[in-house]
Amino acid sequence: MLPPDLKTIIIMGVSGSGKSVVGSLLAARLEGVFEDGDDFHPAANKAKMSAGTPLNDEDRWPWYATLRQRIEDMRHLTPVYVQACSALKPVYRDKLRAHDHPETLRFVLLDGTKELIATRLAGRKGHFMPPTLLDSQLATLDPTPDIIRVSIDQTPEEIVNEILKKLEHS
Numbered sequence: 031m032l033p034p035d036l037k038t039i040i041i042m043g044v045s046g047s048g049k050s051v052v053g054s055l056l057a058a059r060l061e062g063v064f065e066d067g068d069d070f071h072p073a074a075n076k077a078k079m080s081a082g083t084p085l086n087d088e089d090r091w092p093w094y095a096t097l098r099q100r101i102e103d104m105r106h107l108t109p110v111y112v113q114a115c116s117a118l119k120p121v122y123r124d125k126l127r128a129h130d131h132p133e134t135l136r137f138v139l140l141d142g143t144k145e146l147i148a149t150r151l152a153g154r155k156g157h158f159m160p161p162t163l164l165d166s167q168l169a170t171l172d173p174t175p176d177i178i179r180v181s182i183d184q185t186p187e188e189i190v191n192e193i194l195k196k197l198e199h200s
């Protein structure tokens with residue numbers, strides 16, 4: 031059983047950490063709604079990343095405003111909303127969390143070594159994000175103690191089981 035007040039779960043981490051795969055599986059298990067933050071990037075952001083240039087704060091702010099709005103809209107549409115979003119810096123997480131009570135919104139970091147993530151990115155086909163941006167993603171990632179961390183060195187099903195267990199005890 032999830033904590034009764036939990037409405038939003040943000041699956042966060044660098045590009046290639048498995049947010050889309052794990053987030054969609056988690057939402058299915060919870061009979062909730064999953065959305066991939068990547069689907070809400072302005073076209074200019076996707077073009078920039080595709081060209082191999084990391085986003086900066088200015089590029090990210092409008093995107094985070096949209097993602098926060100999705101969190102609010104989903105409150106009325108589903109008992110639990112799972113959003114995949116890199117949420118690399120504390121200020122980005124503050125933007126997503128806004129004034130929500132900590133028990134209503136939790137962040138789950140998909141945690142892995144550079145080597146494992148690079149291997150997964152190398153095996154991924156047809157995605158706009160080039161593997162060359164992994165270094166900047168990892169340099170920008172700044173986890174804080176409020177975040178639940180789960181190792182990605184296991185199957186997606188095992189990761190989801192661990193997330194559920196940790197959320198239940200959080």
Ligand SMILES: Nc1ncnc2c1ncn2[C@@H]1O[C@H](COP(=O)(O)OP(=O)(O)OP(=O)(O)O)[C@@H](O)[C@H]1O
Pocket residue numbers: 043044045046047048049050051052068114150151153154155159182184185186189
């Ligand atoms: N636990 C896992 N075991 C094996 N392969 C995995 C696992 N999780 C994800 N993958 C694979 O790794 C690749 C990256 O996963 P995914 O696209 O879900 O990452 P992401 O964090 O959503 O990336 P991005 O932010 O760039 O969209 C995919 O090819 C996916 O199938």
Ligand SMILES: O=C(O)[C@H](O)[C@@H](O)[C@H](O)[C@H](O)CO
Pocket residue numbers: 044045046067068085090115116117118159167
């Ligand atoms: O803030 C960022 O740099 C972006 O959100 C990236 O993390 C991508 O959206 C995603 O991970 C690539 O698919």
